[in-house]
Amino acid sequence: MSDLYIHEYLLCINDLIAHKSVQSMRSYTQHGDTNCLAHSLYVSYYSYLISIKLQSFLKVDPRSIARGALLHDFFLYDWHEKSNRKGLHGFTHPKTALENATLHFQLNAIEKDIIIKHMWPLTPAPPKFFASFLVSMVDKYISTLEIFSIYPSKKNLISALVPCTSSRLL
Ligand SMILES: [Fe+2]
Numbered sequence: 447m448s449d450l451y452i453h454e455y456l457l458c459i460n461d462l463i464a465h466k467s468v469q470s471m472r473s474y475t476q477h478g479d480t481n482c483l484a485h486s487l488y489v490s491y492y493s494y495l496i497s498i499k500l501q502s503f504l505k506v507d508p509r510s511i512a513r514g515a516l517l518h519d520f521f522l523y524d525w526h527e528k529s530n531r532k533g534l535h536g537f538t539h540p541k542t543a544l545e546n547a548t549l550h551f552q553l554n555a556i557e558k559d560i561i562i563k564h565m566w567p568l569t570p571a572p573p574k575f576f577a578s579f580l581v582s583m584v585d586k587y588i589s590t591l592e593i594f595s596i597y598p599s600k601k602n603l604i605s606a607l608v609p610c611t612s613s614r615l616l
């Protein structure tokens with residue numbers, strides 16, 4: 447796994463990743479043996495890398511993409527457990543994630559759109575920005591890898607992304 451742009455990437459998300467609510471995402475299983483924080487970091491980092499590559503011919507904001515993607519599943523519960531939540535998780539969690547994110551952080555329009563539209567086309571409103579479309583596609587790709595446990599080098603990537611917290615992420 448490449449450690450390309452990891453330093454630059456971490457500068458984009460360091461205030462978010464340091465926040466205890468974001469750290470609490472590690473307590474919730476997302477897909478397979480991947481927790482919600484690790485999943486969100488993969489989606490965020492890969493979306494960021496792709497946006498860096500696209501920068502030369504597309505107007506994209508890699509920082510907003512990294513930040514919005516890190517918070518795209520900031521719903522803060524274990525969706526596998528039964529509860530009194532109204533509606534199906536797949537349809538409702540983008541709204542919950544956005545509500546939680548705006549409670550703790552100042553978000554720009556791109557970051558908000560990334561969070562609320564990431565389940566498109568399951569949720570019918572289409573992405574307003576290319577950034578939201580990109581994160582939505584990367585989320586689907588990473589989720590598929592996680593569901594089928596075909597993730598190649600999880601430990602290395604997470605260790606590189608968040609060195610000081612890596613052991614507790616896995
Ligand atoms: Fe999601």
Ligand SMILES: [Fe+2]
Binds near residue numbers: 519
């Ligand atoms: Fe996700």
